[in-house]
Amino acid sequence: MSNEKITITVNGKRYDKEVEPRRLLSDFIRDDLRLTGTHVGCEHGVCGSCTVLMNGKSVRSCLTFAVMADGAEIMTIEGLGTAENMHPLQKGFWEKHGLQCGFCTPGMLMTAVELLKEKPRPSVDEIREALSGNLCRCTGYQTIVESIQRGAEIMQGGK
Amino acid sequence: MKPAPFRYVRARSVDDAVAALARDPEAKLLAGGQSLIAMMNVRAVKPETLVDINALSALDYIKVKDGGIAIGAMTRHETVKSSPLVAEHCPLLAEAYHWIAHRAVRNRGTYGGNLCHADPASENPAVALVTGATMVLKSAKGERTVAADDFFKGVYQTAARHDELLIEVRIPSRPKGQGWGFMEVSPRKGDFAMTAVVCTLELAGATVKTARVAYAGIADRAMRFAPVEAALTGKPANEATFAAAGAAARKAINPSSDFHADEAMRRDLAETLTRRVLAAAKARCT
Numbered sequence: 370m371s372n373e374k375i376t377i378t379v380n381g382k383r384y385d386k387e388v389e390p391r392r393l394l395s396d397f398i399r400d401d402l403r404l405t406g407t408h409v410g411c412e413h414g415v416c417g418s419c420t421v422l423m424n425g426k427s428v429r430s431c432l433t434f435a436v437m438a439d440g441a442e443i444m445t446i447e448g449l450g451t452a453e454n455m456h457p458l459q460k461g462f463w464e465k466h467g468l469q470c471g472f473c474t475p476g477m478l479m480t481a482v483e484l485l486k487e488k489p490r491p492s493v494d495e496i497r498e499a500l501s502g503n504l505c506r507c508t509g510y511q512t513i514v515e516s517i518q519r520g521a522e523i524m525q526g527g528k
Numbered sequence: 529m530k531p532a533p534f535r536y537v538r539a540r541s542v543d544d545a546v547a548a549l550a551r552d553p554e555a556k557l558l559a560g561g562q563s564l565i566a567m568m569n570v571r572a573v574k575p576e577t578l579v580d581i582n583a584l585s586a587l588d589y590i591k592v593k594d595g596g597i598a599i600g601a602m603t604r605h606e607t608v609k610s611s612p613l614v615a616e617h618c619p620l621l622a623e624a625y626h627w628i629a630h631r632a633v634r635n636r637g638t639y640g641g642n643l644c645h646a647d648p649a650s651e652n653p654a655v656a657l658v659t660g661a662t663m664v665l666k667s668a669k670g671e672r673t674v675a676a677d678d679f680f681k682g683v684y685q686t687a688a689r690h691d692e693l694l695i696e697v698r699i700p701s702r703p704k705g706q707g708w709g710f711m712e713v714s715p716r717k718g719d720f721a722m723t724a725v726v727c728t729l730e731l732a733g734a735t736v737k738t739a740r741v742a743y744a745g746i747a748d749r750a751m752r753f754a755p756v757e758a759a760l761t762g763k764p765a766n767e768a769t770f771a772a773a774g775a776a777a778r779k780a781i782n783p784s785s786d787f788h789a790d791e792a793m794r795r796d797l798a799e800t801l802t803r804r805v806l807a808a809a810k811a812r813c814t
């Protein structure tokens with residue numbers, strides 16, 4: 370069960386590491402890179418809280434081995450924005466109360482980033498469809514939908 | 529919730545992959561991982577060796593071939609879902625994809641991995657049954673084809689031998705005038721079906737010429753039932769006939785109960801969805 374050498378770029382920074390093949394990408398990100406913004410809820414693909422972008426596309430990091438991401442570009446919530454310089458979607462979530470405990474939020478945001486890249490002005494139905502794989506036990510989803518609409522508006526140059 | 533250790537082999541080509549399978553009887557293929565890794569995380573399976581076939585981009589294609597479409601086994605769900613060729617030649621498959629998994633799962637999960645996983649509640653096996661799909665399997669010994677009707681054997685069981693790789697799925701194009709229908713009830717859109725019913729329907733005037741109806745979520749695998757199709761063939765294509773087919777479905781199936789739906793509910797769903805899916809198909813017989 371020998372270790373594998375991998376090279377992964379996360380949020381623009383290149384990492385050369387050795388991992389056990391069974392290392393999940395979620396654990397690689399959280400434990401090896403100490404980027405704990407990516408949350409782990411169910412660890413079997415159901416909740417969506419571990420969603421990151423791999424080569425620009427949303428993936429469940431708990432259903433991906435780190436070795437499968439060798440050579441890939443990963444973007445996590447830490448790559449989206451900072452407290453001082455928030456991404457429009459983060460501003461939307463802030464303004465519209467899109468989170469309560471915040472556990473699901475990184476996954477919601479990464480999912481929404483992909484959605485807005487493809488559909489800059491999504492309908493409510495399109496937003497709900499895009500979020501179908503992400504569970505939130507706090508908000509009841511309504512404010513998350515509104516937050517994404519607001520984020521889209523800000524991205525379009527709205528105030 | 530962590531997988532057991534395993535040996536990791538990255539296949540660079542189809543030949544590489546089948547050689548690795550031939551070498552190691554304990555080896556398992558890793559495609560999108562969207563079913564396999566979930567099962568490994570909960571240690572429902574502990575493969576000793578994983579042969580990762582994600583580098584086999586040669587198996588990522590959708591093309592027109594011999595009166596139908598051919599889909600490479602490593603084509604991601606999302607590619608199939610958004611394919612204009614699939615929409616044109618196999619609208620039933622395109623429709624089914626509105627119900628299959630969620631975006632992040634579809635970005636990684638593969639069409640071939642989905643069929644080989646053979647979850648009893650999975651939609652694609654049922655679609656493969658009614659569209660008359662053919663699986664192309666390859667091993668170090670050579671290639672063979674298996675009809676969808678002979679491919680699904682039970683819970684997570686298919687006709688693919690341990691040393692075989694599914695490389696391609698061939699689906700005949702929808703014949704002109706053939707109607708089709710897909711309906712599903714699931715706990716959350718994108719989850720596995722509590723019950724799904726799919727069909728194709730061809731008419732001769734006002735009479736049913738041929739009908740194929742398949743079910744997911746009601747047995748150990750996707751299934752067609754002879755009494756359901758017999759209730760349709762040669763009969764007038766009307767509500768009474770479709771209701772008779774629904775009643776036949778209620779009797780023919782032998783579903784189990786789980787926390788999503790009990791047996792009685794699955795029988796109700798099978799009956800009602802059969803009737804509705806046939807009516808929807810009739811409206812598309814143009």
Ligand SMILES: Cc1cc2nc3c(=O)[nH]c(=O)nc-3n(C[C@H](O)[C@H](O)[C@H](O)COP(=O)(O)OP(=O)(O)OC[C@H]3O[C@@H](n4cnc5c(N)ncnc54)[C@H](O)[C@@H]3O)c2cc1C
Nearest residue numbers: 414557559560561562563564629637638641642650694719
């Ligand atoms: C939250 C969630 C919701 C989902 N909802 C649905 C749904 O509604 N409907 C549905 O059908 N599925 C659903 N899935 C499962 C999903 O479709 C998987 O992608 C699919 O079942 C497996 O495909 P994969 O490429 O990920 O295969 P893997 O998980 O990598 O492999 C699955 C199995 O197939 C074998 N295998 C893979 N490729 C081949 C090949 N080419 N030849 C031979 N054997 C092979 C593997 O060895 C393994 O045993 C869902 C999954 C999740 C996590």
Ligand code: FES
Nearest residue numbers: 410411412417431
């Ligand atoms: S932790 Fe990955 S989907 Fe729940």
Ligand code: FES
Nearest residue numbers: 469471505506507
């Ligand atoms: S805000 Fe608590 S789970 Fe969504």
